[in-house]
Amino acid sequence: MRWSQYFLVTLREAPGDAEVVSHKLLARAGMLQKVAAGIYSFTPLGLRSLRKMTEIVREEMDRSGALEVELPIAQPKELWVESGRWDRYLNEGILCHLEDRKGTEFALAPTAEEAVTDMVRRSVTSWRQLPFNLYQIRTKFRDEIRPRFGLLRGREFLMKDAYSFDVDQKGLDVHYVKMEKAYRAIFERCGLEYALVQADSGAIGGSASEEFMVVADTGEDALVFSEDGKYGANIEKAVTAPLPEPWAGEDARPFGEADSPTPGLITCEDQARHLGTTVDRITKTMLYEAVREDGSAFVCAVLIRGDLDVNEVKLPKALGAVHARLVAEEKLPEISGCRPGFVGPIGLKPPRGQAEVPVYVDRSMENARNVWCGANREGLHHSGFSPRRDVKVAGVVEVATARDGDPSPTGTGVLRIKRGIEVGHIFKLGTKYSVSMKCEVADPQQKMVPLVMGCYGLGIGRTVAAAVEQNHDDDGIVWPVPLAPYACAVLALQRDKEVLDAAEKLYADLSAAGVEVFFDDRDERPGVKFKDADLIGFPVRVVVGGKALAKGVVEVSTRREKKAEGVPPAKVVEVVKATLAAGARTLAV
Ligand code: ATP
Numbered sequence: 001m002r003w004s005q006y007f008l009v010t011l012r013e014a015p016g017d018a019e020v021v022s023h024k025l026l027a028r029a030g031m032l033q034k035v036a037a038g039i040y041s042f043t044p045l046g047l048r049s050l051r052k053m054t055e056i057v058r059e060e061m062d063r064s065g066a067l068e069v070e071l072p073i074a075q076p077k078e079l080w081v082e083s084g085r086w087d088r089y090l091n092e093g094i095l096c097h098l099e100d101r102k103g104t105e106f107a108l109a110p111t112a113e114e115a116v117t118d119m120v121r122r123s124v125t126s127w128r129q130l131p132f133n134l135y136q137i138r139t140k141f142r143d144e145i146r147p148r149f150g151l152l153r154g155r156e157f158l159m160k161d162a163y164s165f166d167v168d169q170k171g172l173d174v175h176y177v178k179m180e181k182a183y184r185a186i187f188e189r190c191g192l193e194y195a196l197v198q199a200d201s202g203a204i205g206g207s208a209s210e211e212f213m214v215v216a217d218t219g220e221d222a223l224v225f226s227e228d229g230k231y232g233a234n235i236e237k238a239v240t241a242p243l244p245e246p247w248a249g250e251d252a253r254p255f256g257e258a259d260s261p262t263p264g265l266i267t268c269e270d271q272a273r274h275l276g277t278t279v280d281r282i283t284k285t286m287l288y289e290a291v292r293e294d295g296s297a298f299v300c301a302v303l304i305r306g307d308l309d310v311n312e313v314k315l316p317k318a319l320g321a322v323h324a325r326l327v328a329e330e331k332l333p334e335i336s337g338c339r340p341g342f343v344g345p346i347g348l349k350p351p352r353g354q355a356e357v358p359v360y361v362d363r364s365m366e367n368a369r370n371v372w373c374g375a376n377r378e379g380l381h382h383s384g385f386s387p388r389r390d391v392k393v394a395g396v397v398e399v400a401t402a403r404d405g406d407p408s409p410t411g412t413g414v415l416r417i418k419r420g421i422e423v424g425h426i427f428k429l430g431t432k433y434s435v436s437m438k439c440e441v442a443d444p445q446q447k448m449v450p451l452v453m454g455c456y457g458l459g460i461g462r463t464v465a466a467a468v469e470q471n472h473d474d475d476g477i478v479w480p481v482p483l484a485p486y487a488c489a490v491l492a493l494q495r496d497k498e499v500l501d502a503a504e505k506l507y508a509d510l511s512a513a514g515v516e517v518f519f520d521d522r523d524e525r526p527g528v529k530f531k532d533a534d535l536i537g538f539p540v541r542v543v544v545g546g547k548a549l550a551k552g553v554v555e556v557s558t559r560r561e562k563k564a565e566g567v568p569p570a571k572v573v574e575v576v577k578a579t580l581a582a583g584a585r586t587l588a589v
């Protein structure tokens with residue numbers, strides 16, 4: 001392709017609202033334009049990278065035996081009501097939806113479990129017709145609360161979503177492993193450094209769920225890894241080995257024997273300092289309002305060590321609920337009689353319709369003795385609190401957020417926290433959708449059974465952006481070869497006939513040899529051409545200039561190393577091909 005005949009404009013400055021490097025560079029390279037919050041257009045150059053990613057995903061999905069389908073983006077509300085997701089997604093505000101002229105409502109698919117389950121139940125009747133895995137690569141819509149970071153969090157974005165169908169769990173396990181393998185192949189082919197971490201599978205069940213993460217400082221997810229590499233989990237899911245107990249070996253003292261005023265001291269740190277103790281001996285009493293799947297709600301207390309925080313993703317499941325929210329500050333006095341800071345586990349008043357306020361204890365405090373707790377009275381703390389002795393424990397739960405330096409649950413080494421970008425997610429769904437939508441087949445004993453499903457998402461645009469986050473320098477993008485819009489750039493530095501002819505010939509030779517070449521034949525200064533080639537990040541660059549030509553060579557370099565070598569024009573095709581085949585890190589001369 002020739003730049004003089006292309007539609008491409010690079011920018012010196014990144015758009016003012018671009019916050020992350022991938023958005024800045026893709027916009028500056030003229031590959032991406034923001035149209036509205038979370039909504040983007042791809043230019044011809046940008047679309048090439050997106051398509052490359054799409055093709056890699058399609059090839060690996062096909063190789064795994066998955067079958068491509070196309071499901072509607074506009075999906076009738078009835079399907080979503082059947083699965084129970086219409087109200088939930090509407091309440092969460094994530095669902096984009098529309099109404100036709102007759103008032104019929106549609107969801108714009110954020111994923112397609114309903115549509116695919118509907119497709120399958122319409123035609124499958126017997127276990128003999130299974131198993132299979134259906135996938136599509138299509139636009140998704142999500143009304144994200146904070147659409148930002150360019151392609152990393154869009155409201156309209158391209159996703160590959162696959163759904164496997166089996167008669168039993170064993171079949172699902174096989175599909176799950178196949179998908180893990182396919183995803184590994186995809187991210188390896190893209191040249192990405194990634195990690196597989198355990199993920200929360202949500203309050204609605206599902207037995208296993210893992211995320212593929214690209215480790216990058218700009219990532220929105222916190223990841224927990226053990227230093228020995230044996231453990232990795234999203235922080236939403238991560239657990240630790242039991243923490244050392246500061247009260248170990250002590251006898252329990254009487255409750256309240258040395259109660260102490262703590263006027264105006266809201267934080268556990270301030271209270272500990274005032275009480276002359278350590279913060280792990282202060283009980284944090286958190287009041288939550290939890291909602292069960294049947295819609296009923298209850299208020300409960302969660303006790304956790306003052307140096308730890310409750311992980312609100314883990315909490316609902318531990319309470320047997322679908323979600324749990326902190327009791328609003330203005331409602332606290334009704335239940336505890338005081339403001340935050342002094343809430344305690346003893347003497348809580350249940351809201352109307354509830355017999356008592358159940359008290360759950362985090363594992364970190366299961367055996368606690370002689371710790372402090374709020375007195376449910378402004379400015380007062382009780383001493384000598386031992387949860388097992390002093391309150392009726394409704395359950396011991398594991399809901400603490402893991403911290404950098406905590407002991408690894410594998411029993412060896414400590415945990416470290418890094419940031420990452422979730423690019424893929426594989427999930428053993430089970431029968432949630434097949435039960436609610438009655439997607440059943442007759443098993444070998446002629447009994448009707450709901451199908452066992454898995455779902456597997458992969459963000460196409462997000463992965464392209466993650467590749468840029470991981471591969472760039474001060475001058476621009478450093479594309480991994482498989483995702484580069486063009487593998488090679490040819491730059492003609494001057495406009496005289498000799499240079500132009502030589503550049504034209506190289507362009508023709510490289511193209512004929514099957515190399516994807518972008519020919520910068522514009523009437524621009526050399527400096528402009530160099531800067532643009534660096535910004536766009538073509539993996540290999542061939543520079544044709546008068547001085548070098550006089551010596552019988554052109555200059556070839558890789559974007560990653562930028563070290564130019566003189567190569568005779570007749571050898572350029574061979575060098576470029578070998579360099580690309582080797583991943584274009586260093587020049588193959
Ligand atoms: P996140 O936690 O980042 O919001 P998610 O867990 O809701 O993502 P999934 O429902 O698992 O996302 O979607 C599957 C894949 O689709 C994700 O792994 C990600 O690569 C991609 N994806 C999800 N949301 C977005 C988005 N708003 N913009 C771009 N890609 C997205």
Ligand code: MG
Pocket residue numbers: 211422424425
């Ligand atoms: Mg996910």
